[in-house]
Amino acid sequence: MAKLKEFVACRNCRALVISSYKEKGEPCPVCGKVDYSEEWEGMVVILDTKSYVAQLMGVQKPWRYAVKVK
Numbered sequence: 001m002a003k004l005k006e007f008v009a010c011r012n013c014r015a016l017v018i019s020s021y022k023e024k025g026e027p028c029p030v031c032g033k034v035d036y037s038e039e040w041e042g043m044v045v046i047l048d049t050k051s052y053v054a055q056l057m058g059v060q061k062p063w064r065y066a067v068k069v070k
């Protein structure tokens, strides 16, 4: 797994992607928007979208997400 600072977070859905997505302007694999932040805290990996945590975060797709995005 890459280092944490190599990830950027989608401001729309909080999905974490590698920083090259931001550099190249590639759309978020979860929601399709291009709006990333380098300032985020905490990583949650959602494997089951029916889980309590996934529902708490409003996550629709298994992925890794930031807990907080600035």
Ligand SMILES: [Zn+2]
Binding pocket: 010, 011, 012, 013, 014, 015, 028, 029, 030, 031, 032, 033
């Ligand atoms: Zn997104």
